[in-house]
Amino acid sequence: MFKLETAPRFTHGVTVQVPVDGGFEGQTFKATYQTLGIAELAQYDFNDDAQGATSTAFLRKVLVGFEDVQGDDGQVMPYSDRARDALIDMPFVRVPLTQTYFAAVSKAQLGN
DSSP, X not given: OOOOOSSOEEEEEEEEEEEETXXXXXXXXXXXXXXXXXXXXXXXXXXXXXXXXXXXXHHHHHEEEEESOBOTTSSBOOOOHHHHHHHHTSHHHHHXXXXXXXXXXXXXXXXX
């Protein structure tokens, strides 16, 4: 039986290719997302996102938690709006965050 939730959330692993001297290092963390409905999702125009404003607003809305993220001091960073904003301000993080969200909801749509 399908359970219709009004505000479903899900947690998925996100793999980030962090730039390092001479290449990249794959690092992972878990992101918790708030699912948006089609009408709300339509408010975001990703085709007109040259300055990153759309993807920033989108990620601020859908990213509601994370795990396995460390700060500069090596300590686990708890989720907060400020920590979320620091995370999505990094270009090599925001793209995988967005891709993971859409891959998850697309797979769910294809399965229904």
